[in-house]
Amino acid sequence: MKKISIVLIEDHVIVRSGLTMFLNSQPDMIVVGEAADGKEGLLRLHAVHPDVVITDLSMPKGMDGFTTLQEIRLSFPDVPVLVLTMYDDEIYLKEALRLGAHGLVLKQTDPYQLLTAIRTLIEGKKYFDTTFTEETILRFQHEITKEESKSLLTAREEEVLRLTARGYTNKEISNKLFISVKTVENHKTSLMKKLHMTTRAELVQYAIEKGLLPVQKPL
Structure with a gap:
């Protein structure tokens, strides 16, 4: 058995x-x-x-x-x-x-x-x-x-989105969140599917609109 x-x-x-x-x-x-x-x-x-x-x-x-x-x-x-x-x-x-x-x-x-x-x-x-x-x-x-x-993304997906939009690599995100690179990739695939997006530029714009990424004001 x-x-x-x-x-x-x-x-x-x-x-x-x-x-x-x-x-x-x-x-x-x-x-x-x-x-x-x-x-x-x-x-x-x-x-x-x-x-x-x-x-x-x-x-x-x-x-x-x-x-x-x-x-x-x-x-x-x-x-x-x-x-x-x-x-x-x-x-x-x-x-x-x-x-x-x-x-x-x-x-x-x-x-x-x-x-x-x-x-x-x-x-x-x-x-x-x-x-x-x-x-x-x-x-x-x-x-x-x-x-x-009422909530499109999970808290962890928002974390991955914010770090991705700030330019961190999958490896750097995995180190910061104490998860595997594969898990980061899965989160990213999931959030991009939910948001119907395919590029990092789209993610950055979304992150800014949702207040997940600070907008740099011109000097």
């Missing part, structure tokens, strides 16, 4: 080690990569391309969980992401939904709910902690759809 391969991104070593032991004790699961922050996690993903990613949200050092989730969804759209967090505030659930999480489980929940979530994601379905009602999830999904229809 092929085991479900998992990359685990969690900044607390003791928690990460405990989760790895627990998951590896399951007959159908194996942790193939561990990371302490998002940047390291993305490197692991590029190396092993797992079946599932589990990521914490609160990682003070390095790339945080929300940014990590966004970058994984862009660079590895076929890999489901399960958020594991201690925060039961609904705002965290909404943001995880907005960024494309396939599931969310609270750290203080029954550990076997985590196993159920992983197996549910592998089936191509979504799973959210039973603390949150289906009504709440549906309401957030509806709100997110309405909000996104």
Whole structure:
């Protein structure tokens, strides 16, 4: 039987080690990569391309969980992401939904709910902690759809647009934003498609019009 391969991104070593032991004790699961922050996690993903990613949200050092989730969804759209967090505030659930999480489980929940979530994601379905009602999830999904229809570009796409318009290369942008060059290229392709543009000159003009790029006044 092929085991479900998992990359685990969690900044607390003791928690990460405990989760790895627990998951590896399951007959159908194996942790193939561990990371302490998002940047390291993305490197692991590029190396092993797992079946599932589990990521914490609160990682003070390095790339945080929300940014990590966004970058994984862009660079590895076929890999489901399960958020594991201690925060039961609904705002965290909404943001995880907005960024494309396939599931969310609270750290203080029954550990076997985590196993159920992983197996549910592998089936191509979504799973959210039973603390949150289906009504709440549906309401957030509806709100997110309405909000996104009003906002053309994501925050990260705006960052890439601004830096591109200022003349930075893809490599320089990747270094500044702590993401891969491939991810920068994907962001750029996405934003140019949304804006129906093909040249840097068009991007510069758009950035100026939207206030993303300061206009140099003549002396």
